[in-house]
Amino acid sequence: xxxxxxxxxxxxxxxxxxxxxxxxxxxxxxxxxxxxxxxxxxxxxxxxxxxxxxxxxxxxxxxxxxxxxxxxxxxxxxxxxxxxxxxxxxxxxxxxxxxxxxxxxxxxxxxxxxxxxxxxxxxxxxxxxxxxxxxxxxxxxxxxxxxxxxxxxxxxxxxxxxxxxxxxxxxxxxxxxxxxxxxxxxxxxxxxxxxxxxxxxxxxxxxxxxxxxxxxxxxxxxxxxxxxxxxxxxxxxxxxxxxxxxxxxxxxxxxxxxxxxxxxxxxxxxxxxxxxxxxxxxxxxxxxxxxxxxxxxxxxxxxxxxxxxxxxxxxxxxxxxxxxxxxxxxxxxxxxxxxxxxxxxxxxxxxxxxxxxxxxxxxxxxxxxxxxxxxxxxxxxxxxxxxxxxxxxxxxxxxxxxxxxxxxxxxxxxxxxxxxxxxxxxxxxxxxxxxxxxxxxxxxxxxxxxxxxxxxxxxxxxxxxxxxxxxxxxxxxxxxxxxxxxxxxxxxxxxxxxxxxxxxxxxxxxxxxxxxxxxxxxxxxxxxxxxxxxxxxxxxxxxxxxxxxxxxxxxxxxxxxxxxxxxxxxxxxxxxxxxxxxxxxxxxxxxxxxxxxxxxxxxxxxxxxxxxxxxxxxxxxxxxxxxxxxxxxxxxxxxxxxxxxxxxxxxxxxxxxxxxxxxxxxxxxxxxxxxxxxxxxxxxxxxxxxxxxxxxxxxxxxxxxxxxxxxxxxxxxxxxxxxxxxxxxxxxxxxxxxxxxxxxxxxxxxxxxxxxxxxxxxxxx
Numbered sequence: 001x002x003x004x005x006x007x008x009x010x011x012x013x014x015x016x017x018x019x020x021x022x023x024x025x026x027x028x029x030x031x032x033x034x035x036x037x038x039x040x041x042x043x044x045x046x047x048x049x050x051x052x053x054x055x056x057x058x059x060x061x062x063x064x065x066x067x068x069x070x071x072x073x074x075x076x077x078x079x080x081x082x083x084x085x086x087x088x089x090x091x092x093x094x095x096x097x098x099x100x101x102x103x104x105x106x107x108x109x110x111x112x113x114x115x116x117x118x119x120x121x122x123x124x125x126x127x128x129x130x131x132x133x134x135x136x137x138x139x140x141x142x143x144x145x146x147x148x149x150x151x152x153x154x155x156x157x158x159x160x161x162x163x164x165x166x167x168x169x170x171x172x173x174x175x176x177x178x179x180x181x182x183x184x185x186x187x188x189x190x191x192x193x194x195x196x197x198x199x200x201x202x203x204x205x206x207x208x209x210x211x212x213x214x215x216x217x218x219x220x221x222x223x224x225x226x227x228x229x230x231x232x233x234x235x236x237x238x239x240x241x242x243x244x245x246x247x248x249x250x251x252x253x254x255x256x257x258x259x260x261x262x263x264x265x266x267x268x269x270x271x272x273x274x275x276x277x278x279x280x281x282x283x284x285x286x287x288x289x290x291x292x293x294x295x296x297x298x299x300x301x302x303x304x305x306x307x308x309x310x311x312x313x314x315x316x317x318x319x320x321x322x323x324x325x326x327x328x329x330x331x332x333x334x335x336x337x338x339x340x341x342x343x344x345x346x347x348x349x350x351x352x353x354x355x356x357x358x359x360x361x362x363x364x365x366x367x368x369x370x371x372x373x374x375x376x377x378x379x380x381x382x383x384x385x386x387x388x389x390x391x392x393x394x395x396x397x398x399x400x401x402x403x404x405x406x407x408x409x410x411x412x413x414x415x416x417x418x419x420x421x422x423x424x425x426x427x428x429x430x431x432x433x434x435x436x437x438x439x440x441x442x443x444x445x446x447x448x449x450x451x452x453x454x455x456x457x458x459x460x461x462x463x464x465x466x467x468x469x470x471x472x473x474x475x476x477x478x479x480x481x482x483x484x485x486x487x488x489x490x491x492x493x494x495x496x497x498x499x500x501x502x503x504x505x506x507x508x509x510x511x512x513x514x515x516x517x518x519x520x521x522x523x524x525x526x527x528x529x530x531x532x533x534x535x536x537x538x539x540x541x542x543x544x545x546x547x548x549x550x551x552x553x554x555x556x557x558x559x560x561x562x563x564x565x566x567x568x569x570x571x572x573x574x575x576x577x578x579x580x581x582x583x584x585x586x587x588x589x590x591x592x593x594x595x596x597x598x599x600x601x602x603x604x605x606x607x608x609x610x611x612x613x614x615x616x617x618x619x620x621x622x623x624x625x626x627x628x629x630x631x632x633x634x635x636x637x638x639x640x641x642x643x644x645x646x647x648x649x650x651x652x653x654x655x656x657x658x659x660x661x662x663x664x665x666x667x668x669x670x671x672x673x674x675x676x677x678x679x680x681x682x683x684x685x686x687x688x689x690x691x692x693x694x695x696x697x698x699x700x701x702x703x704x705x706x707x708x709x710x711x712x713x714x715x716x717x718x719x720x721x722x723x724x725x726x727x728x729x730x731x732x733x734x735x736x737x738x739x740x741x742x743x744x745x746x747x748x749x750x751x752x753x754x755x756x757x758x759x760x761x762x763x764x765x
Contacts, residue, residue, distance in 0.1 A: 039090040039091055039092065039106060039107075040090070040091065040092060040093065040103075041088070041089070041090050042063070042065050042072065042074070042087075042088075042089045042090075042091075042103055042105075043065070043086070043087065043088045043089070044063045044064045044065035044066060044072070044086070044087060045063065045064045045084065045085070045086055045087070045113065045115075045118050046061050046062070046063055046081065046082065046083050046084065046085045046086075046087050046110075047062045047063060047064050047071055047083060048061070048062040048071075048083055049061055049062075049081045049082065049083060049125075050062060050073075052078070052081045053623075057077040057078055058075075058076075058077060059074075059075065059076060059077070059078045059081045059108075060073065060074075060075050061073070061074045061075075061078075061081060061087070062074075063087055063089075063103075072103055073099065073100075073101070073102040073103065074087070074089055074091075074102070074103045074105055074108075075102055075103070075104055075105065076089065076091065076104065076105030076106070076107075076108045077105075077108065078108045078110065080110070080183065081110075082110075082122055082125040082127050083121045083122065083124075083125050084113045084117075084118040084119060084120070084121035084122030084123075084124075084125065085110040085111065085112070085113055085118075085122055086110065086111045086112070086113055086114065086118070087108060087109070087110050088108070088109045088110075088111075089103060089105040089107070089108050089109075090105060090106055090107040090108075091103055091104045091105035091106045091107070092104055092106075112148050114145060115145070116140050116144060116145060119136075119140050119145065119147050119148065120136050120137055120140045121136075122136075123135075123136035123139060123140065123147070124136035124137075126656055126657060126659055127179065128151070128172055128175045128176050128179065129171050129172065129174075129175035129657070129658050129659050129660075130168045130171040130172045130175065130657065130658065131172060131657065132656070132657035135161075135163060135164070135657075138161050138162060138163065139151075139158070139161055142160060142161050143157075151172065151173070151176050152176060152180075155169060155172065155173040155176075156169070158172060158173075171658075175659075178203065181203055181207075181208065181210070182203050182675075184211065185202055185203055185210050185211060188211050188214070189202075189214075189236065191239075192235070192236045192239035192240065201225050201226065201227060201228070201675075201678075202214070202221065202225055202228075205224055205225055206224075214236060215240065217248065218233045218234075218236040218237040218240060218242070219233045219234075219237060219248060219249070219251075219252035220233075221233040221236070222252065222255075222256060223255070226636050226679075227678055229256070230252060230253065230256035230259075233252070234249065234252075237249060244283070244284070245284060245285060245288050247288070247291065247292060247295065249284070250278075250284050250288045250289055250291070250292035251292045251295060251296055253278050253282040253284055253289070253292070254274065254278055254289065254292050254293055254296060254302070255296070255301070255302075255316070256282075257269075257274060257277050257278050257281070257282070258274065258302070258314065258315075258316050259316070261274075261749070262316065262319065262494075262495040265491060265492070265493075265494075265495055265496070265497070265748040266495060266748050266749040266750070267315060267319050267320075267323055267465060267495045267496055267748070267749055267750045267751065267752075268305065268313050268314055268315040268316075268319070268320075268749050268750075268751070269313070269314055269749060270312050270313060270314070270749075271293065271304070271312045271313070271314050272312065274289075274293070274314050275289045275290055275293065293314065297314075300317055301316075301317055302314055302315065302316060302317060303315045303316075303317050303320040305320070305751065313749075313751075318466075319465065319466070319495055321469075322465045322466045322468075322469040322470075323465045323469070323496065323750065323751060323752050323755065324755060325469045325472075325473060326465055326468045326469040326472055326498070326752065327752055327755035327756050327759055328759065329469065329472035329473050329475075330376055330472060330502070330507075330508070330756065331507070331756065331759040331760050332477065333375050333376055333472070333475065333477065333479070333480075333481060334374070334375045334376045334507070334508060334760065335375075336375055336477055336478060337375075337478070338372070338373060338374065338375055338480055339403055339453040339454065339478055339479060339480055340372050340398060340401055340403060340453075340454070340480070341401060343372055343397070343401070345365070345368065345369040345372060348368070348372070348397050349365050349368060349393075351397075351400075352368075352393045352396050352397055355396060356389075356392065356393070356396070358389060360386075360389070360390075360393060361386060361515050361517075362515075363385075363386075363511060363512075363513050363514065363515055364386050364389065364390045364393070364513065366511050367379045367390050367394075367511035367513065368390060368393050368394055368397070370509045370511055371394045371480070371482050372394075372397065372398075374480070374508070374509045375479075375480045375481065376480070376481050376483070376508045376509075377480070377481070377482050377483070377508065377509050377510075377511070378460075378482075378483045378484075378499070378502060378503055378508060378509070378510040378511070379391075379482065379483070379484045379510075379511050379513065380484070380485055380486060380487045380499070380503065380510065380511070380512055380513070381486065381512060381513030381514060382486055382488060382514075382526075382529060382530055382533060382717075382721070383486075383525070383526045383529050383530075383721050384516045384517060384519075384521065384523065384526040384530075385513040385514060385515060385516055385517070386513055386515070386517060387484055387486075387513060388421045390513070391418075391421075391422065391456060391458070391482075391484060392421065392422055394454075394456065394482060395407075395422055395424065395456070398453070398454045403453035403454050404451065404452045404453045404454070405424065405452070405453070405454045405455075405456065406432070406450065406451075406452035406454070406455045406456070407419070407422060407424055407425070407426035407427070407456050407458070408426060408427055408428065408429050408432045408455065408456075408457050408458075408471075409426060409428060409429070409457065409458040409459045409693065410428065410429055410459055410462040410463055410467065410693050411428060411459065411462070411644075411646050411647075411692075411693035411694060412428055412644070412646075412647050412665070412666065413648075413693065413694035413695065414458055414459040414462075414693040414694065415427050415428050415458075416666075417458075417695060418458050426458075428644065429457070429463075429467060429470075429471050430637065430639070430642075430644050431642065432444070432450065432471075433445075433450075433470060433471065433474055435639035435640075435642070437639065437640045442470060442474070444474040445470070445473055445474050446473045446474070448474075449474050449475065449476045449477075450474050450475060450476065451476070452475075452476065452479055453476075453478075453479050453480070454479065454480050454481075454482070455475055455479055455480070455481045455482070456481075456482045456484065457471070457481065457482070457483050457484065458484045458485065459484075459485055459692075459693040460483040460484060460485035460498070460499045461485040461486055461487055461489045461490075461491065461492065461499045461500075461692075462485070462492050462493075462692050462693045463492060463498050463499065464492040464493070464494030464495055464496045464498060465494070465495055465496035465498060465750070465752065466494055466495070466496075467494065468496070468498045483499065483502065485499050486721070487499050487500050487503055488533050488714060488717060489692065489714060489717065489718045489721070490688070490689060490692055490714050490715060490718045491714075491748065493645075493689055493690075493692070495748075495750070496748065496750050496752060497747075497748045497750055497752075498752065501750060501752040501753040501756065502752070502753075502756065504753050505752075505753045505756035505757050505760070506757070507756045507757060507759070507760035508760075516530065523552055523553075524539065524551060524552055524553035525552050525553050525720060525721075525723050525726075525727050527539070528553055528720055528727075529717055529720045529721050532713060532716050532717045532720060532739075532740055533713070533717050535713065535740060535741065536740070537736065537737060537740050538553075538555075538720070538736065538740075539553075540555035540557075540729070540733060540736065541553075541554070541555060552723070552725060552726050552727065553720075553723075553726075553727045553728075553729075554726075554727070554728045554729070555728075555729045555730075555736075556571075556728065556729070556730045556731075557731075557732065557733060558730055558731060558732065559732050561597060561598035561599045561704045561706050562598045564598065564599040564702045564704055564730050564731055565598055565599055565603060565604060565607055565702075567730050568590055568599075568604060568607075568608075568685075568700055568702055568730055569607055569608065569611055571700050571728055571730070572584055572588050572590060572608060572611075572612070572684075572700060573608075573611050573612060576588055576698055576700075576726070576728070580698065580725075580726055582697055582698045582726070584612055585612055585613075585629075585631050585650075585684070587696065587697040587698055588696070588697070588698045588699070588700065589685075589686065589691065589694075589696040589698070589699050589700075589722070590604055590608065590684060590685035590686070590699070590700045590701075590702070591685070591686055591687065591688045591690075591691045591699055591700075591701055591719055591722060592604060592685055592686075592687060592688070592701070592702050592707070593687065593688055593702075593703070593707035593710045593711065593715060593719075594687065594706075594707050594709075594710055595687060597704070597706040597707070598706065599702040599704045599706060599707070599731070600706075600707075601685040601686055601687055604684065604685035604702070605681070605682040605683075605684050605685045606682075608682075608684035608685060609625070609627070609630060609682055609684060612684065613627055613629050613630055615627075616628040616629060616654075617653075617654040617656070618654060619654055619656070619661065619674055619677070621674055621675075621677040621678070622677055622678045624677075624680075624681065624682060626651060626654070626661055626677060626680065626682075627651065627654070628651050628652065628653060628654050629650060629651060629652075630650070630651045630682060631648060631649075631650055631682065631683045631684055632648070632649055632650070632651060632663060632680045632681065632682060632683050633646065633647065633648050633649075633680065633681055633682075633683035633686060633690065634646065634647040634648075634649070634665075634679060634680060635678075635679055635680065635681055636679055638679060641670050641671075641672075642668070642670075643665055643670055646690055646692075646693070646694070647665050648665075648683050648686075648694075649663040649664050649665035649666075649670070650663065650664050651663050652664045652669065659673060659674040659675075660672060660673055660674065661674070661677070663680070688701075688715055688718055688719045688722075689715075691718075691719075691722050692718060694722060695721075695722055695723070695724050696722060696723065696724065697723075697724050697725050697726065698723065698724075698725060698726040698727075698728070699719070699722050699723040699726070699727050699728070700728045700729075700730065701719045701720075701727065701728070701729045701730070701731075702729075702730050702731050703716070703729055703730070703731035703732065703735040703736055703739065704731045704732055704735050705732060705734055705735045705738070707735065708735075708738065711735060711738045711739040711742060712739055712742040712743065713739060713740055713741075713742060713743055715739060716736065716739040716740060
């Protein structure tokens with residue numbers, strides 16, 4: 001039996017809206033007039049959009065109404081608010097303690113403006129790409145009240161306007177047509193009781209057939225649209241008349257729950273636990289859930305796997321295919337001849353030592369010999385034990401033998417570090433496999449394999465079963481593979497525990513590097529990391545930096561979570577840059593165990609952004625303000641943009657008239673439509689899980705008992721080992737103690753180890 005998943009609700013950014021201070025004001029109003037009876041009606045022109053939340057639609061508008069001397073303040077829910085639009089409102093007058101008289105609307109409806117002034121302000125608001133304030137004046141000056149009709153029905157006539165060429169005309173036309181389609185989708189979704197912030201993604205996925213697709217099966221949104229989960233799709237289904245015990249709903253709920261388990265790292269789930277979880281959390285009778293599981297198994301969307309004599313383990317078909325395929329790929333690779341010709345390992349060691357000027361330890365020599373002899377080899381160990389030196393030695397020997405060596409890692413930062421330490425080009429696994437947008441697949445697979453003789457993959461603990469299968473099936477059958485990583489770090493974010501399962505299967509040679517070299521042993525970062533890994537509390541000295549100029553690890557004790565945030569702010573903003581010379585944004589990374597809480601990433605990001613980058617062009621979307629020069633992180637794999645989950649970049653431009661921002665990732669500049677900004681989050685602070693595979697010159701780690709659900713040994717170990725030159729921990733000694741003494745309470749559900757053992761029953765030497 002496995003415990004139910006820790007997260008049985010959608011991720012906060014995706015399926016929940018946390019009311020802003022402004023919308024909270026709405027519910028706290030003192031209504032002193034017209035509390036009952038028929039609704040009053042107002043109509044007029046939107047003069048100014050004071051506040052608009054893209055996620056909830058909550059709006060505060062200034063409206064010019066005939067018969068009212070001053071502009072009227074209107075509050076309510078509106079999916080899109082633009083200055084210049086004509087607005088009809090139904091509601092009641094209220095008195096707000098702070099803002100005075102307001103019209104609280106229960107229903108709001110907009111229509112296109114008809115006056116020249118309204119049209120100019122509407123077009124200048126950024127509603128259409130390619131039209132800014134100056135261009136809006138020229139278009140209305142040329143076409144008058146017919147401007148919108150010209151854009152909609154005769155877009156070629158825009159070429160008559162000074163400054164509009166063929167390229168801009170196409171941009172304007174496409175933006176207008178898309179805006180109309182998205183508007184229809186938003187209205188449809190709003191009518192069925194759901195936030196419309198995901199309408200743009202629905203349009204991008206289904207195009208003109210979006211509404212038709214949603215009506216046919218609203219639950220497909222949860223499978224097809226990033227950011228829309230089962231709970232959101234379920235709201236639409238209910239409003240469309242799909243019953244709560246419908247087989248369609250039950251099947252979607254089963255797949256959703258398995259997806260939640262996968263989100264917590266499990267490849268599958270025991271059938272009884274799956275049925276109980278769906279029954280408990282989605283409130284569907286167990287009999288209906290059982291029938292849904294059987295139907296999905298018969299449809300081959302799920303796989304029932306025998307465990308302990310019963311078919312009681314349920315996998316998503318895609319994860320089962322990946323896990324089986326990964327085991328088969330590794331086994332088949334290992335059973336072939338090594339591409340490296342037979343060599344005298346002792347002579348090879350002496351040769352590489354003469355080339356590098358280093359003396360290899362016994363364990364490093366053993367690892368080098370394994371890599372030259374076996375097709376699949378694992379090299380693992382903590383910081384300071386010589387993994388990098390070992391990899392460099394393997395690279396030099398293989399290249400000396402005329403073999404082609406390919407270096408890759410799961411993240412861009414890990415690949416960059418690999419390039420710097422080896423002097424060779426290294427790439428991310430995703431870019432190595434080369435995604436092709438036209439086909440929706442990686443270019444390199446079992447039918448079009450990669451080129452190379454030896455593949456060395458760093459940070460292998462981050463590889464999940466899906467990425468592992470995609471990579472291994474693309475490696476040539478005659479090539480060898482060296483997997484390098486720290487098995488004691490946090491497991492992959494995705495499902496599976498690939499590196500640990502490979503090691504524990506005994507099917508492949510493993511070299512565990514444990515000797516800490518003298519230079520590394522002088523670092524408190526490395527010493528404390530190894531102590532934590534052995535279950536020993538780290539040295540939490542609170543000596544000031546000027547008393548220990550050589551020190552690289554500091555602890556600042558603070559019992560109050562709210563004060564931790566202010567200390568972190570001071571450290572990043574002034575103290576660390578002044579004392580150690582690190583750049584506050586480029587060199588220092590705050591990593592926290594959790595998103596929530598006073599010392600969580602969400603609160604810290606907001607505070608750090610305000611302190612480090614308060615000014616400049618900005619756009620507000622999805623609960624965040626994105627400002628030029630902000631540090632941001634990609635949250636999903638976007639193969640079309642060639643950016644991946646965990647990539648960190650800097651915003652270099654906010655183009656309001658084009659409704660785009662430009663983000664620089666390394667040497668590449670990537671463009672995001674404003675409606676795609678849910679792919680990004682501020683990255684001044686990030687979770688320790690997200691920081692896996694990356695190292696930073698300096699890290700600041702808040703640790704508090706508020707983080708209790710995630711406090712465990714491998715999380716603290718991973719946090720400390722993210723620091724290259726400086727680690728500052730801020731928090732309570734009790735929280736650190738809890739983390740040191742808590743091992744991962746439950747293993748992930750995965751069959752990779754067993755499958756490898758079955759395929760390779762005799763462990764290699």
